[in-house]
Amino acid sequence: MSSSISPLAPKSYADMPVIRGVRMATAAAGIKYKNRTDVLLMAFDKPASVAGVFTRSKCPSAPVDFCRKNLAAGVARGVVVNSGNANAFTGIKGRAATELTAKSAAAALGCDESEIFLASTGVIGEPLDATKFSGVLGQMAQDGTGDFWLEAAKAIMTTDTYPKVATHSAKIDGVTVTINGIAKGAGMIAPDMATMLSFVVTDADIAAPVLQSLLSAGVEPSFNSMTVDSDTSTSDTLMLFATGAAAEDGQRRIETADDAALSGFRDALNALLKDLAIQVARDGEGATKMLEITVTGAESDAAAKTIALSIANSPLVKTAAAGEDANWGRIVMAVGKAGEAADRDRLAIWFGDVRVAVNGERDAGYSEEAASNVMKGQDIPVRVDLGLGNGSATVWTCDLTKEYVAINGDYRS
Template sequence: MPVGLTPPVAGSLTLIPGIRLGVAQAGVRKANRDDVLVICLPETATVAGVFTQNRFCAAPVQLCRTHLASTAPRALVINTGNANAGTGEDGLARARQVCAALANELGCKEDQILPFSTGVIMESLPADRIISGIPAALANLAEDNWLRAAGAIMTTDIVAKGRTASCQIKGQTVTVTGIAKGSGMIHPNMATMLGYVAIDARVPAGVLQHLLNEVTNESFNRVTVDGDTSTNDSFILMANGRVDAPLVEEIDGADYHALYAAVAEVSVFLAQALARDGEGATKFVTIEVEQGRDRAECVQIAKAIAHSPLVKTALFASDPNLGRILAAIGYAGIDDLDVNKIGLWLGDVEVVRNGGRDPSYVETRAAEVMKREDITMRITLGRGSARDRVWTCDFSYDYVKINAEYRS
């Protein structure tokens, strides 16, 4: 089971007025499972997006970028079971077919549809199956369909992932609800992970994009399961634009900061949920790096540790073989790093002081920390005042099994 992660239940995800979600079973890869999701937006909605920086990005990512830049989206269509990546011009044509079919049903333009796919790479998208499922998805459109939608976008996820938060703006309660999927092939570098967050507010597109960029950097860009950046990573932020909802149009104003806090609460929860549900994960790990010259080098070192198979397998074994952490710090690529200033804590246990084993360190205490499901590593660099953190998980036998049998 996921590490300390409780899946959403009925009533836990608050609806966003005007944003309707519908789900269908189209048999994209497997029969009798929800695998097509349609999200319909009101005409007043604004949308922002960030996408994978993998150069081999999927056909739907390419179309989403183009469509977002050209018009106001009216709907999103998401399929699981097939990534439509590594499929060339044929993949683009099939994604366009899906967009055209949904546009025809909704009476809008093809470029007002944003397509998303997740699943197996380098297989032709079964566009006909997805198109055949669209009427069923539209038939059960509902504002309170977030829970079923969270399940419909899953692939190797064990549980659905969703969260609602709220804030006060101009005396009104603003609700933020989001869902995400992802378990393996997780190392978002945004700008297999998909995230959709909606806001009950009026937010101009430019402000919304700025908000999304900031939030992404503090949430999904701080999580990694295996260091593999997916071809399909996409994170979409939607504001319903309801006429009676409060307007947030000034970046860095009090209203913006209130909204940022709520969107960040949802996004950080979802990002951490990806690591907690990492394929076969048994440990959730927070890696904090402090006293850096800037945040970038703190993240660089944290990710070097988080990506180390040796560190991740030691975590699975609850083995305080902590020299592996020092090795990762050393090869992280900080050329002028003075290792004689390095400090390392595992939980509340000081392991390394001034680059060497702390004289009071007792391995049995570190072993007790390693047995926990939630573990925090703290590294001090002795170079400045910057700090940052990354979330990750361990590598278990099941990670290998799940990925070895992924297409079975």
Template sequence: MKDLPISPLAPDAFPDLPNVAGMQASATRVGFYAGTRNDLMTVIFPHGASVAGALTRSATRSADVDWCAAQLPKGRARALVVNAGNSNAFTGPAGVAKNAATVKQTCALVGCAPHEVFLAATGVIGVPVAPNRVADTLPQAIAALAAPDWEALARAFSTTDTFPKGAGACLDLDGVEVRIAGLAKGSGMIAPNMATMLAFVFTDADIAPSVLQSLVSAHVETTFNAITVDSDTSTSDTLLVFATGANGASPITTQDDPRLGAFSEALRQVLLDLALQVVRDGEGAQKLIQVTVEGAHSDASARAIAFAIANSPLVKTAIAGEDANWGRVVMAVGKAGEPIAVDNMAVRFGGEWTARHGGAVDYDVAQVDAHMKGQEIDILVNVGLGNGRAIVWTCDLTHGYIKINGDYRS
């Protein structure tokens, strides 16, 4: 993949993420890419960690996703091995063999059980690799372990990303500092169905796996599962959250622990930050779009309508052209197949209603035009039926998307 210009929606700089106790990591090279870039992230939890996650529901998901799905119910981790450049998806027995060799080598080097090893991969689909391709590089990766260099780690598992993605938080829980640091990659093939391309979050809190899983399952729906770039669900979507318990506080083992609320909100904010960075890096993106749907029959109905709008090529190209074409929004609402009250329907761009009570209204054209020229676009639709509400995020569709994906394998 050729070097790409940094997205105009990128943050000014990679964030200063907190050090998370109870883990070591390295960014090293397998060699899936030409040149010298790192393409392997290895993380070790010397004393173990609770783990929870969310995985793609794709019927062609990778062997790595299948491996993680089998290990997640056990809830404990000692190692995470992530490569970029080859997704290990649709690779049949060769993909299983690659994972078996990687897990065996990791267990030998770390001294852990197979179910404590988690794997993820991203890159080209359908290209088998030699079983030992990743395993043979693990001794070097283990030798390079150190306190996390978060930006280097994020870059190691990127593909078409134009900037590394990180988010973090520090909070006080009854006098003990809790640290959270998260990394993500994703730019295209983004319409998550349980997670996003790849995202890994680490905390030094001590949280039981079942409690951690309940938080991840809840928050993924309003973060990673509320974004779309191109309506395509990846074969590799993986979100994993690890809790090392190394901050010394007493463990959180139940849902009614009074400390859980603050941690839950901090985790949600980190996940949302990462998810929105993925949209900001949407292939060819020039604008971040928030679509809010209100007045629907239910929240699920509002969500379906919002995604119909967010995934519409006609809506996305109109916004790329800075055109507040509310007629295309109306079209997208109609194709969603959800109940609406047409005569009560209203559409708003920025702070201006462009349609109300089922038809066009006079509005401040200059104000709407100014809003459309900005980098963050806000669309609100009220379908006039009930109390259902949902928010999803997407980006515009530009010539850049075609160029990037036309060149992807070259």
């Protein structure tokens, strides 16, 4: 965790309500960090519905393998998350560590190991000493409380400079339901499941297959549309749990994804996922600027997204932003290399409201001063129109500073 908080951090945190049916506790197990919490236990009073999306990395961590296996049953009683060690590329020892952690958690909660979900974040390649969990999980299960969301978000941080929390509410058939979420992530965050770690819980009564369909769709315009440094983690995990407690208020259980009563909930979930994703991008390692990159006029939405990510992931674009340099040539470069259809002579580029290029050349009314003023802000909107079709996409990223190199240059030391 960096000593200084990101200049892009929120000025205040959302007031997180209690979600009925889930309790949380944190502990300091000393996995890597001294004198700070590094383990989170989420315990569900009754079996909760669960959905998940995970990294597309071909070298996933042991906890990702573990979650994928348990997800098929669609039932959760507990989640154990640790920071400081990713338990990735740890071979047989890694599998043994997940088995021991699950066994300890199942014993603490009085449930089956297939109802436990695990996530780890931190250093890759170091064996994880899971015996450190077995000593604390029993007490955590007893200590768990519902009013603990901000503390939970703090326990899963690594190089984050602030905890990420969000809450939204919606109505299902007139019954109010709440959705809370936490996330962590500051570097090695790229689309293809861009979420580092995020856990979202609702008191709605929704069947697991419906949750899965909502989550798989909701991740695209949110976590899969932001990038800090184009690197896809071994451990990216986003999970959604439904405790079903709203059934006590008369909420009818939702069994199919096309149920019309879901529309408000879907909107609220998507807004929450976008909120968390942007908070993560704003806490990119060493970040001082937030870039919102919108591509319009592409041949398709997919092409627009590829081009937007080509811009967002360009070290030259990101360093220009860090230096407050309105260098639109970097944008032209990133569009041209993306591999999607583009016509140089139809290209138009804006920094904020300032059009810097049009019809493939510098705008006749271009003002270096006006463009530079946009670059001086913390939030920099960049828009590119390709003039080819109706495809559009928006992605978020941060700038690339000397601090990013410093943080990652000594990450293991």
